[in-house]
Amino acid sequence: MNLQTIKVACSNCNLRELCMPMGLNEQQLQRIDEIVATRRKVKRGGTLFRNGEPFNSLYAIRTGFFKTCVATEDGRDQVTGFQMAGEIIGLDGIVNDHHTCDAVALEDAEVCVMPFDRLEELSREVTALQNHVHKIMSREIVREHGVMLLLGSMRAEERLAAFLLNLVQRLHARGFSQSELVLRMTREEIGSYLGLKLETVSRTFSKFVEEGIVEVKQRHVKILDTDALKRIVNNQQTCH
Template sequence: MTPATIKVACSNCNLRELCMPVGMDADDLQRLDVLVANRRKVLRGDRLFHAGDTFTSLYAIRTGFFKTSVASEDGREQVTGFQMAGEILGLDGIVHDRHDCDAIALEDAEVCVMPFVQVESLSREFPVLQRHVHKIMSREIVRENGVMLLLGNMRAEERLAAFLLNLTQRLSVRGFSRSQLVLRMTREEIGSYLGLKLETVSRTFSRFSEAGIIEVKQRQVKILQPDMLNQIFNGAASCG
């Protein structure tokens, strides 16, 4: 598929507060418009980039939902993250100038393409942009550490509670409900990310539902007792 591309202005984007530095005035934002080369549409199931592709750009998600994944030696997929509107994809390619993972759209999506050469050039001109890029990279390191904690020390209930709390928190920043969400990923993909078998993920969802903590209708999830989820995440409660 040849992606459709159109010019976009950061200064007029309603997501700029999420993926652009805070504290820049309108004139500076207009000067940063050159940073975004175009928008690119990615259909559900298509890859934005593949592991091994030459790294050229960062991608700010404008609409849609992605997963990143790597292939194990035996060919199985290991999901490494889920990304939504306002978040940045492509940071994995900075180290070796090649992408280390696949980025796959979980629904029809659109990204803003930011050539990294221009990101580096403008970072020297705008220290606030450089700090913002460093902050994004630091956030990825913190996220990786959080995943390691999930996989290393937490029970299945704690892992799923942490996952749901994290999703609702990120969605609420974007103006969505803190208590209702649509899961764009499958139970199997959730299991891959959390280090759990599919059966364990399904069983844990059922436990949460039976305990009245959540209500599940296919991929729609309603958080009925967020305090209980927090208690489970902190190891202070169990739903049996």
């Protein structure tokens, strides 16, 4: 193994438990390392892949934050998701062999490139890897289903509360604070994702601040009352 490969190796990556299955032996890890020998840097505002491009690889986000979006018929960007370090991006391309959205970096980012044909080949040999890839896919499906429910029946406060809880929970799984976060996306992008107008997002944030649920300083958000956010979301769910 050359030095470059060792530097990008999954086996000594601190995000490994989020991206890769646990309990692989040394040899299996080395096989994965060989596949994931390439890293790609994407500058803030840069695109990792575009809608319509051929699908060749999945990407594990090492550092940074992305949004996925599609252009609507009237030329606006519809945000379809936000992805952070330790998550896999590019699954949208598996179905039709081409990507169905743009992936844009919201801050300088670095990804590990995992060529899909080699990943498939290896997962046929390493069952734990195959199960893991399936688990990642189903997690994405569940998350998207959750978003559809969110947009289908929730009021603005419920949508924003669920969004903040989901974000902080995912960040917490990566070792970050359970109550503080820096929003890498704009209010407008949050609105696009949640199906809300920019003014509604700003108004709802202000309402949460007035009620002592959150503290907001520009992009810094501190959750002062997690239970209140949960109540906002759960009240909705018990009504249906």
